Amino acid sequence: MTAHDYGANRSSVRVSPAQHPARTLVRRGLLVAAATVAAGALLLTALGTQAGAAGTSLKTLAEAKGVYFGTALTQSNLSNSTLTAVASSQFDMVTPGNEMKWDTTEPSNGTYNFAPGDAIVSYAQANGMRVRGHNLVWHSQLPSWVSSLPTAQVQAAMESHITTEATHYKGKVYSWDVVNEPFNDDGTLRQDAFYAAMGSGYIADALRTAHVADPNAKLYLNDYNIEGENAKSDAMYSLVASLRSQGVPIDGVGLESHFILGQVPSTMKANMQRFTALGVNVAVTELDDRILLPATAANLAQQATDYATVINDCLGVSGCVGVSQWGVGDADSWIPGFFSGYGAATMYDSNYQPKPAYNAAVTALGGAGSTSSPSASASASASPTSSPTGAAGSCRVADVVNAWNTGLTENITITNTGTSTVNGWSLGFTLASGQTVTSAWNTTISPSTGTVKATSLSYNGTLAPGAATTIGFQATHAGNTAAPASFTLNGSACSVG
Numbered sequence: 311m312t313a314h315d316y317g318a319n320r321s322s323v324r325v326s327p328a329q330h331p332a333r334t335l336v337r338r339g340l341l342v343a344a345a346t347v348a349a350g351a352l353l354l355t356a357l358g359t360q361a362g363a364a365g366t367s368l369k370t371l372a373e374a375k376g377v378y379f380g381t382a383l384t385q386s387n388l389s390n391s392t393l394t395a396v397a398s399s400q401f402d403m404v405t406p407g408n409e410m411k412w413d414t415t416e417p418s419n420g421t422y423n424f425a426p427g428d429a430i431v432s433y434a435q436a437n438g439m440r441v442r443g444h445n446l447v448w449h450s451q452l453p454s455w456v457s458s459l460p461t462a463q464v465q466a467a468m469e470s471h472i473t474t475e476a477t478h479y480k481g482k483v484y485s486w487d488v489v490n491e492p493f494n495d496d497g498t499l500r501q502d503a504f505y506a507a508m509g510s511g512y513i514a515d516a517l518r519t520a521h522v523a524d525p526n527a528k529l530y531l532n533d534y535n536i537e538g539e540n541a542k543s544d545a546m547y548s549l550v551a552s553l554r555s556q557g558v559p560i561d562g563v564g565l566e567s568h569f570i571l572g573q574v575p576s577t578m579k580a581n582m583q584r585f586t587a588l589g590v591n592v593a594v595t596e597l598d599d600r601i602l603l604p605a606t607a608a609n610l611a612q613q614a615t616d617y618a619t620v621i622n623d624c625l626g627v628s629g630c631v632g633v634s635q636w637g638v639g640d641a642d643s644w645i646p647g648f649f650s651g652y653g654a655a656t657m658y659d660s661n662y663q664p665k666p667a668y669n670a671a672v673t674a675l676g677g678a679g680s681t682s683s684p685s686a687s688a689s690a691s692a693s694p695t696s697s698p699t700g701a702a703g704s705c706r707v708a709d710v711v712n713a714w715n716t717g718l719t720e721n722i723t724i725t726n727t728g729t730s731t732v733n734g735w736s737l738g739f740t741l742a743s744g745q746t747v748t749s750a751w752n753t754t755i756s757p758s759t760g761t762v763k764a765t766s767l768s769y770n771g772t773l774a775p776g777a778a779t780t781i782g783f784q785a786t787h788a789g790n791t792a793a794p795a796s797f798t799l800n801g802s803a804c805s806v807g
């Protein structure tokens with residue numbers, strides 16, 4: 311078992327979801343949501359407004375649908391004010407990235423350290439966010455003293471750990487991932503220290519112990535590669551059915567959802583429905599969608615589709631309580647460190663600018679998408695490296711449009727066909743009527759409608775003779791998906807084609 315199994319595409323064993331009567335589960339807290347929308351609108355920071363216009367934040371839209379939208383945060387994230395401005399304006403649920411795991415909370419037998427987890431809880435409380443406790447029992451990030459114990463002592467150590475941690479956070483967490491990642495991909499239980507000591511019964515014991523410590527916390531089993539119907543999700547389904555029939559306290563199943571671009575399982579919604587038919591909730595707990603770098607415009611458009619699919623799947627299942635992304639932005643994601651060559655897995659780029667996936671998420675949640683252009687940002691990287699020069703009548707532009715019912719992307723390649731180097735450029739063009747830019751890559755675009763300018767960034771402003779660079783943007787449209795008819799580079803007309 312290696313980290314590289316997360317989100318691995320594997321052949322699925324298709325199982326018909328259990329048929330069940332339509333559930334009448336009422337979505338939670340609409341009145342609370344309305345109050346939060348009002349308060350949240352007042353609290354939006356300049357950055358939050360930029361990331362999504364007031365009223366279109368992920369959390370306000372999610373709450374209006376009766377679900378939450380969360381993120382993982384680590385303690386070091388809390389000192390990044392750019393990050394926390396996005397976190398507090400967009401998300402209403404926090405999962406500590408590492409701070410509640412066993413290696414942090416009980417690094418040696420009987421010695422507890424809750425300060426890092428407490429810092430996350432304090433941040434969440436100060437910003438009106440709830441907390442998913444993550445996690446109590448896991449084979450990974452497990453201090454060696456546990457796996458070195460004689461098997462006869464493991465059960466007592468596990469129960470003490472659960473009781474102490476869940477009691478410490480009693481009343482402060484919405485849910486606990488009580489057992490994290492119990493299964494191998496073939497559906498057998500992982501042969502970890504807990505299984506070795508207690509067999510499969512450790513899972514029921516862990517859930518019962520957590521329930522005694524914090525009877526109000528929702529108790530989850532959480533795993534990866536259980537998003538679609540396959541041998542592993544079948545095993546989780548059988549386990550949950552068995553636990554329910556024995557009266558073991560279990561409230562939900564967490565689908566981690568560490569996806570590879572373009573590989574969201576087509577059976578995800580049906581899979582979630584078969585779990586909710588057992589009487590448990592489901593949640594998307596650690597969503598990311600990794601791209602083989604460098605990410606192209608087409609990759610980012612596919613990622614937007616993937617995010618929309620996952621969110622729509624959750625919204626389509628009445629027992630799906632929310633979606634959490636694993637980290638706020640690409641700069642915070644665990645992906646580059648664990649999957650060589652991959653990255654760009656979240657909705658925000660490394661400057662906390664929203665990517666196409668963000669706008670797709672807003673749209674999936676029923677919002678109109680951001681109307682502000684990333685060019686509203688005072689980002690240092692948005693400035694040309696020097697004053698624009700050259701390129702008089704010496705450019706060619708190729709523009710590829712990909713449109714769907716309400717949106718489009720354009721991928722624009724600019725080639726310097728002249729004989730002198732371009733040092734910083736501004737590409738002028740007029741958007742078709744009804745088109746509004748919602749995000750851009752490798753450029754900033756301003757304004758977001760009408761006649762606009764796309765400006766070079768620090769890394770693509772220099773174009774030697776013959777050199778080309780590709781920029782792109784996503785826009786909403788009202789039926790007219792035409793590409794701009796003409797382009798200018800630093801004020802001079804370019805050939806098109």
Ligand code: XIL
Pocket residue numbers: 407408490566596644
């Ligand atoms: C990851 C963290 O993001 C990393 O910082 C850490 O080094 C390893 O764990 N499944 C889980 C999460 O349940 O706890 C993992 O988090 C990602 C995979």
